[in-house]
Amino acid sequence: MKADKSLRERLEARARDEGFARLGICAPDAAPETAGRLRAFLEAGRHGQMGWMEEREAWRGSAAALWPEARSIIMLAELYTPEEDPRLALEERGRGAVSVYAQGKDYHDLVKKRLKRLGRWLVSETGCEIKVFVDTAPVMEKPLAEAAGLGWQGKHTNLLSRELGNWFFLGSIFTTLDLPPDEPEREHCGSCRACLDACPTGAFPAPFQLDARRCISYLTIEHHGPVPEELRGLMGNRIYGCDDCLAVCPWNKFAVAAQEIGYAARVGAPPLAELAALDDTGFRARFAGSPIKRIGRNRFVRNVLYAIGNSGDPSLRSVAGALLDDPDATVADAARWALARLSQNLPH
Structure with missing residues (x-):
């Protein structure tokens, strides 16, 4: 189903009204390298105990396989920029440091509600079919967002934007509409290695590569059972997630304040x-x-x-x-x- 030219402008306006900071569009097959990169990651065992990555590898490696009827993917960015440097909490050793994204309400709920409202509007305007996804589905959001021009995967493997920094969530709307795709973003990290050097546990074997088994976010959230003793002392007072690689990124000087009050810190550093x-x-x-x-x-x-x-x-x-x-x-x-x-x- 082909879309008229004015639809993009109306879609962007509606997305802004819903609170999204950026919108980009790509084809379901726009990131063909994803499957190979995922396979190499899994074969190296760098996913640790996250067996669900292997179980749904075919879908995760190919957005086109997840829903063959989809003709376009609308990628959206939602800001959760912190008001202060989260590394300050690491100095209060008698208190727990919690990752910024988990300080407020569950982003899955907030982002999905917005996606559904935007999706319903799109359906009412065009009669298309849609599916919406936020993080929990087997969708490789970051490569798709890069293909849609929202940013690029930095050396810390998270998505970066010259306009937004790296404090934002991603959501996607798969649609049967045939929408004109955006130009993919290229990498702008240059010689910087601030994120690599900031990692307390050395979780980056090389730029643009992550070994989850050493990542504090993985260890505190996904890892079941005892954490290897050689890593425990490196975790400091981080009790849920870690923001060090995100917090040091120089592109955050362009970060825009979060608009959603639900992301305001309510957990703090207890x-x-x-x-x-x-x-x-x-x-x-x-x-x-x-x-x-x-x-x-x-x-x-x-x-x-x-x-x-x-x-x-x-x-x-x-x-x-x-x-x-x-x-x-x-x-x-x-x-x-x-x-x-x-x-x-x-x-x-």
Whole structure:
């Protein structure tokens, strides 16, 4: 189904009204290199425990395979730019540092509602069919967004934009409409390696490559069970995600403030002692409506205990000690590690 020329202008205006910062369009087959790059990533084992990446590899590697009827993909960017440098929270070692994107309401819900409203408008205007996706579906948003001209995948593998920086979420609308595609964006990182050097755990084997098994975002969110001991001390007080590679990017000098009030920080940097005391009910109540809720109490408290071990604060020994007999083996293991690490710092 061919679209008239004025539709693009009206679509962009409607997207702005919904709160999206940028819109770009590409064909479903616009990123043919994706499948090969994904296969190499999986064969190297760099996906760690994220088995779902392999299970849906065919769809993830080819947007055209996910929905063969689609003729165009509308990629949209939504800002969540922080008001201050998130690295400041790393200096408060008795508190937990939470990734910026998880500070407010769950972005999946906020972005998807906007996508659905925009999609319904598009259907009413054209009679086309659509499918909307935000992160959880097997869609490689970043290569598609690059193909749609929204930005480029930087050396930290996240999407960068000369106009927006790198603090933005991506959403997509697959449609049966045949829309004129945008020119893909090219890479503008140059010789800069700020993001690579900022990584606390050395998770980038090379520029534009990520080994998730060393990434603190992966370790605190996706990784089940104990984190390898050689990495625990490098996690600092990061208890959910890590923003270091994003925060140091020079392109953020062009970042635009987020408009959505739902992304405003409500989690903050809570005291570690307070978080370690959470049981399952307390955890669910505290993080209702937050992305943090999805990892569950046990994985979260595991992260908190690693942060306690890294705090250097001997007053937190009793907090760790209270969890030595936790019913969850991973939490108990983290408590033992934290207690031992804090004991090492006691004066002799």
